[in-house]
Amino acid sequence: MVKKRRVFRTFKGIYKMIPYSRQFIDEDDKKAVLEVLNSDFLTTGPKVKEFENAICDYTDAKYAIAVSNGTAALHISSLILLNKGDLVLTTPNSFVATSNSILYAGANPLFVDIKEDGNIDLDKCIDIINQFGSKIKAIFLVHFSGNPVDMEKLAFIRRKYPEIKILEDASHAIGAKYKWKIDNEKGKISKIGDCKFSDITTFSFHPVKNITTGEGGAVLTNNEEIYKKALILRNHGIIRSDFENEDLAYDKKGNLNPWYYEMQELGFNYRISDIQCALGISQLKKLDKFIEKKHFLAKRYDEAFENTIIKPLYKFNEFSAYHLYVVRVDFSRLNITKAEFFYKLREDGIYLQLHYIPINKQPYYKKLGYGSENLPQMYKYYEEAFSIPLYYSLSEKEQNYVIKKLFEVLK
Structure with missing residues (x-):
């Protein structure tokens, strides 16, 4: 059977789409990139x-x-924090890159169910740690949609189990904040990425994220040893000091050979260009403005969906970076399937997305023995959740159109 290609039309004309997210590039960004090109x-x-x-x-x-x-x-x-065979607690609600990185290091992900807000359930993590003890070597968590996990609970885990490595995958969460209080200290507000309760935080600068470098990412840490190791792994495992082969590094008079470099690790070409970084510098200056606009739009969505069939993933949170605006609908009560709903919205020019398919159900992971985990919240989430348009340049008129079409199709 030949599948018909769908023609997408919107109020703005044929082929014009409203995506779930997109980058915003202005003249300052272009100027910054051009300066590097020159x-x-x-x-x-x-x-x-x-x-x-x-x-x-x-x-x-x-x-x-x-x-x-x-x-x-x-x-x-992962290569810095993990050893082969380590058991690592992580979320099934992420892009596959999070758990894949655990496999890259020869370690084993152990998927933990999520909470109503889409984040990993840290209480369940604590239960598993108490059950398995020293077998659990790390937690790889995700600040899903830009909404931070319970950071006070993470601080508790950090204090009680200091031997467990913690990585914050903050691909969604640059610009997010969190409030924390330890013992009798006054509550403080910090930014995701400060690594106060983790060994490493990672960022992504893909175009759909809150700021972009085209493609790009970052490793953040407060540990100098981790920093030095990451620098080496980024560049083929090569260093230009602290040489082991002194007979090759120096001439007979003890002068350093100016051409000399040394590969001491099996590293990678994970370098980023100055062109990308110039864009990143310019974008970072606008990050707070981007998030302020997303907060404005998120509040409007919240008001539109109040007491309706469309349920926001969580109530408005001023600390969330709102990389995504996720809602849930109980399609089991409707005469339309989730797939039909997606197709109908695309015909109206609105491109929804799902974040994410349960990682443990992916065919590659099932070949490794995953897929039968008891993750009821994750599976229910998968049946109900989807991401709707949210980005800096989304106009109120476009947002109103999205809201209108969501209700029209769901009724």
């Missing part, structure tokens, strides 16, 4: 370090290593 360095130049410093200034992390993409950031981090 400079002496297109890659491995001064803009890389400038971008890394800007990330540290924004998040309050001590070190940042910019890399080619978010998956590269996760890969490097």
Whole structure:
């Protein structure tokens, strides 16, 4: 049977789409990139370090290593934190890159169910740690949709189980904040990425994220040893100091051979260009403005969906970065399936998305023995959830159109 190709039409004309997310590039961004194109360095130049410093200034992390993409950031981090055979608690509600990075290191992901807000259930993590004890070596969590996990609970895990490595996959969450209080300290507000209760935080700068470098990512840490290891792994495992082969590094008079470098690790070409970093520097300056607009739009969605069949994933949270605006609908009560709903909205020019398919149900993971886990919240979430358009340049008129069409199709 030949499948018919659908022609998407909207109020703005044929083929015009309203995506679930998109980048915003202005003249300042273009100017920043053009300046690099006219400079002496297109890659491995001064803009890389400038971008890394800007990330540290924004998040309050001590070190940042910019890399080619978010998956590269996760890969490097996993190789640093994990050993072969380690058991790692992680979420099934993420892009596959999160758990894939655990496999890259020869470790084993153990999927933990999620909470109503889509984030990993840290209480269940604690239960599993108490059950398995020292077999659990790490937690790889995701701040899903830009909404931070319960950071006070994460701080509790950090204090009670200091031997467990913690990675925050903050691909959705640059610009997010959290409030924390330990013992009798006054409650404080910090930014995701400060690594206060983790060993590493990773970012992604893909175009659909809150800021973009085209493709790009970053590893953040407060640990100097992790920082140095990440720098080496980013660049083929090569160093230019602390050499082991002194007979090759120096001449007979003890002078350093100026051409010399040394590969000490099996590293990767995960470098990021100055062109990308110039864009990142410019974008980072606008991040708070981007999030402010997303907060405005999120509040409008919340008001439109109040006491209706469309349920926002969580009530408005001023600390969320709102990379995604996710809602849930109980399709089992309707005469339309979720797939039919997606197709009908696409015919109206609205491109919904699902974040995410349960990772443990992916065919590759099922071949590894996964797929039968008891994750009721995740499976229910998969049946009901979808992401609707939310991005800086989304106009109120377009948002009203989205809201109108959602209700029209669902009624």
